[in-house]
Amino acid sequence: MLKLYSYWRSSASYRVRIALNLKGLAYEIVPVHLVRxxxxxxxxxxxxxNPQSRVPLLVDGDFALNQSLAILEYLEALHPQPALLAGDVxxxxxIRAFCQTINADIQPLQNTGVLKYLGETLQVxxxxxxxxxxxxxxxxxxxxxDGLRAMxxxxxxxxxxxxxxxxLLVPQIYAATRFGCDAARYPRLSRVAAHCASLPxxxxxxxxxxxxxxx
Amino acid sequence: MLKLYSYWRSSASYRVRIALNLKGLAYEIVPVHLVRxxxxxxxxxxxxxNPQSRVPLLVDGDFALNQSLAILEYLEALHPQPALLAGDVxxxxxIRAFCQTINADIQPLQNTGVLKYLGETLQVxxxxxxxxxxxxxxxxxxxxxDGLRAMxxxxxxxxxxxxxxxxLLVPQIYAATRFGCDAARYPRLSRVAAHCASLPxxxxxxxxxxxxxxx
Numbered sequence: 195m196l197k198l199y200s201y202w203r204s205s206a207s208y209r210v211r212i213a214l215n216l217k218g219l220a221y222e223i224v225p226v227h228l229v230r231x232x233x234x235x236x237x238x239x240x241x242x243x244n245p246q247s248r249v250p251l252l253v254d255g256d257f258a259l260n261q262s263l264a265i266l267e268y269l270e271a272l273h274p275q276p277a278l279l280a281g282d283v284x285x286x287x288x289i290r291a292f293c294q295t296i297n298a299d300i301q302p303l304q305n306t307g308v309l310k311y312l313g314e315t316l317q318v319x320x321x322x323x324x325x326x327x328x329x330x331x332x333x334x335x336x337x338x339x340d341g342l343r344a345m346x347x348x349x350x351x352x353x354x355x356x357x358x359x360x361x362l363l364v365p366q367i368y369a370a371t372r373f374g375c376d377a378a379r380y381p382r383l384s385r386v387a388a389h390c391a392s393l394p395x396x397x398x399x400x401x402x403x404x405x406x407x408x409x
Numbered sequence: 410m411l412k413l414y415s416y417w418r419s420s421a422s423y424r425v426r427i428a429l430n431l432k433g434l435a436y437e438i439v440p441v442h443l444v445r446x447x448x449x450x451x452x453x454x455x456x457x458x459n460p461q462s463r464v465p466l467l468v469d470g471d472f473a474l475n476q477s478l479a480i481l482e483y484l485e486a487l488h489p490q491p492a493l494l495a496g497d498v499x500x501x502x503x504i505r506a507f508c509q510t511i512n513a514d515i516q517p518l519q520n521t522g523v524l525k526y527l528g529e530t531l532q533v534x535x536x537x538x539x540x541x542x543x544x545x546x547x548x549x550x551x552x553x554x555d556g557l558r559a560m561x562x563x564x565x566x567x568x569x570x571x572x573x574x575x576x577l578l579v580p581q582i583y584a585a586t587r588f589g590c591d592a593a594r595y596p597r598l599s600r601v602a603a604h605c606a607s608l609p610x611x612x613x614x615x616x617x618x619x620x621x622x623x624x
Binding site (some may be wrong): 246257259260261262263265271282283290293294298308315317325326329338341 | 482
């Protein structure tokens with residue numbers, strides 16, 4: 195069975211959990227606590243599996259793979275149905291660009307290690323850290339919202355079915371809400387996320403539904 | 410002809426220039442200055458093309474695409490030869506994970522907007538900003554180097570030909586050198602980058618070879 199090294203509140207872990215659920219694949223969660231014991235991801239045992247010391251990590255037999263978007267591509271190649279990256283070459287390109295915006299422009303600035311460095315090394319206080327989070331998240335989501343203006347409205351970001359865009363979006367909206375961002379700047383994205391919240395694949399992937407929730 | 414909106418010293422633009430050169434595709438560079446005039450990427454004209462206000466942006470006829478890794482995937486789908494993502498599913502997954510580590514874990518913390526926020530909004534002085542850069546770049550590259558330990562040595566990261574890994578690596582090593590990182594922590598990656606520097610596709614993509622160089 196697939197094993198997913200995951201932390202309940204990690205956005206990147208949450209993305210992969212949604213994808214596995216949408217594909218109907220069985221997997222076992224192995225919790226890695228990113229704060230406790232100075233961060234279990236820095237333990238020798240975990241570092242041997244993943245030198246990047248980050249979650250998620252997917253283990254498929256003797257093959258270990260890190261990086262959430264590389265994992266999504268790998269799952270798509272091995273288990274093409276249901277397709278989470280649908281459409282022609284241009285549509286797929288747009289979906290990938292949407293995902294990369296969250297993956298490379300927003301999420302990296304909200305992650306645990308960065309917030310720790312801001313607080314402990316740069317002595318940035320809690321209020322300024324909260325403003326930093328809201329700045330990058332709101333800027334990124336607002337620009338994604340603007341980029342969708344020309345597209346017809348639909349239940350999901352790119353049409354009638356959930357896919358990679360929602361795997362990335364839902365954890366990002368979860369983080370935005372947690373950090374007090376103004377959802378009025380991205381109403382359409384918020385509507386998609388709210389719709390996803392009614393679907394079992396998303397419900398089972400939610401941080402609060404994880405074995406390590408609240409830890 | 411393809412148009413690439415690019416800034417000479419932008420890592421993400423540099424990646425796409427290398428890929429276009431390796432594929433032997435003709436393209437026109439449209440410079441976007443990320444600092445001058447408060448950042449030309451924030452102009453109304455550019456924002457209409459790319460609401461994210463970032464470079465690079467590839468324009469192929471009536472189709473505009475942002476995000477460097479989405480652009481690499483798009484070029485690979487339309488112009489499969491020479492392949493820049495070679496190998497079986499597992500090798501491709503490893504290459505994608507390598508690229509995402511640079512794209513999502515390293516580069517976002519060194520980009521112009523983040524450094525500006527650190528300096529202007531958080532009043533982080535130049536020395537502390539330099540330490541921030543070295544921290545994230547060295548941590549990321551050292552972990553990538555560690556992840557390659559089990560692999561046979563080769564002229565390029567994943568074997569005998571240059572591909573996506575080098576498109577991402579070479580601009581990251583360029584930034585690491587510029588920001589004074591300790592190359593002794595990633596000797597193998599430095600060797601690959603030095604080898605790439607001898608190849609015309611990489612030479613023509615170099616920041617100093619751009620029409621907007623030094624601006």
